[in-house]
Amino acid sequence: MTDTLVRPSASPTMLDADDRAALVDSVRRLLADRCAEADVRRIMDSESGHDPALWQALGELGVIGLVAPEAAGGAGLGPIELGLVMEEAGAVLLPAPLISAAIAATLAPDLPGLVDGSRIAAVAFVGCHDWTGRSDVRLDGDRLTGTARFVPDAAIADVIIVASDEGVFAVEHSDVAVTPLPVFDRTRRMADVSFRGPATRIGGTSRIKAARDLGIVALAGEQAGGARRMLEITVAYATDRHQFGRAIGSFQAIKHMAADLLLESESATSAARDAARQLAEATPTADAAIALAAFACADAFVRVAKDGIQMHGGIAFTWEHPAHLYLRRARSGAQLFGDSNLWRENYITALEAQA
Numbered sequence: 001m002t003d004t005l006v007r008p009s010a011s012p013t014m015l016d017a018d019d020r021a022a023l024v025d026s027v028r029r030l031l032a033d034r035c036a037e038a039d040v041r042r043i044m045d046s047e048s049g050h051d052p053a054l055w056q057a058l059g060e061l062g063v064i065g066l067v068a069p070e071a072a073g074g075a076g077l078g079p080i081e082l083g084l085v086m087e088e089a090g091a092v093l094l095p096a097p098l099i100s101a102a103i104a105a106t107l108a109p110d111l112p113g114l115v116d117g118s119r120i121a122a123v124a125f126v127g128c129h130d131w132t133g134r135s136d137v138r139l140d141g142d143r144l145t146g147t148a149r150f151v152p153d154a155a156i157a158d159v160i161i162v163a164s165d166e167g168v169f170a171v172e173h174s175d176v177a178v179t180p181l182p183v184f185d186r187t188r189r190m191a192d193v194s195f196r197g198p199a200t201r202i203g204g205t206s207r208i209k210a211a212r213d214l215g216i217v218a219l220a221g222e223q224a225g226g227a228r229r230m231l232e233i234t235v236a237y238a239t240d241r242h243q244f245g246r247a248i249g250s251f252q253a254i255k256h257m258a259a260d261l262l263l264e265s266e267s268a269t270s271a272a273r274d275a276a277r278q279l280a281e282a283t284p285t286a287d288a289a290i291a292l293a294a295f296a297c298a299d300a301f302v303r304v305a306k307d308g309i310q311m312h313g314g315i316a317f318t319w320e321h322p323a324h325l326y327l328r329r330a331r332s333g334a335q336l337f338g339d340s341n342l343w344r345e346n347y348i349t350a351l352e353a354q355a
Contacts, residue, residue: 014280015081023081027088030061035092037322043095044186050156055096059117063098067214068105073115079214083221083276087269090225093329095187097122097153099218106211107161107168108202114159122157123215124148124193127165129208131338137195139166144195152336154191155180162199163208169199185332187325213279213286216294216337220272223297223333227265227304230326234261234308248311257311261304268300288350295343298334305330 068074104121113119126137134149177194238249275293278286305327309316316323
């Protein structure tokens with residue numbers, strides 16, 4: 001792979017349509033070459049669930065530092081470009097810590113090694129920033145104590161970044177106890193992180209909301225891409241599978257289900273891209289758009305994956321078929337930053353704030 005990340009032709013923070021298309025094409029070709037289904041299965045069955053060679057290739061392409069500032073060695077791009085890249089990642093179920101990398105680049109752009117991927121960061125949102133309510137980490141003098149639960153990518157991280165009510169802190173992996181957790185989706189590993197020593201303050205709380213918003217937009221893009229790919233797999237099966245001398249896709253019930261799933265997939269893509277655009281432009285309605293994408297994309301991906309399995313019949317329940325891998329990713333992502341009910345409440349709150 002000889003491609004490098006396309007540079008902005010005009011603005012340092014936003015690509016034009018042609019450059020975005022070139023970026024997406026570069027990422028798509030890299031993932032087709034290095035992250036086919038066989039690669040995903042190999043990586044998820046490994047002990048760490050991580051492929052350093054694939055991560056290095058993503059770094060060489062510039063994807064890891066996509067949203068990191070140019071002054072820190074990143075591409076200096078924004079939510080729109082990140083969302084499009086995450087759609088490609090979601091389509092292939094990329095087992096790599098791209099969402100964590102994007103959040104870390106916003107919270108701690110100056111930490112060495114994060115932009116080029118030579119070091120990996122995991123991010124724990126705690127205190128009032130923890131939407132899931134699963135962590136009890138607190139600052140005691142210059143020490144962090146307590147446990148952050150279900151932290152994505154913590155087992156492979158070199159540094160844990162903690163976004164708390166007291167500020168943003170960095171803790172080396174050697175100074176925490178990491179307990180890998182059994183997970184439903186083995187393409188996204190999680191772990192509990194217990195803090196037991198001093199932490200380095202690297203910033204205040206001003207960047208935390210921006211980092212959380214960017215993480216939600218990235219996840220929404222991933223979910224939209226996964227839903228679209230699962231729909232493609234399902235439609236291809238309905239076209240090729242014949243019963244009673246006809247393709248099952250010609251049966252009315254299958255047609256109606258496919259039409260419903262197309263609506264879900266297209267709506268997810270629209271919601272994800274609108275949230276990315278509004279975040280990039282800092283519109284007054286960005287909070288509502290982000291909350292809408294958070295529950296709409298999660299719900300759409302779950303439904304497309306679930307109903308797609310039903311449309312496949314028994315074959316989709318076998319380990320050898322990829323459909324169940326999409327359902328696993330859909331289910332895990334739907335809980336990553338809080339469930340859909342929480343985001344519906346946040347959406348209503350954002351609408352009321354606009355009124």
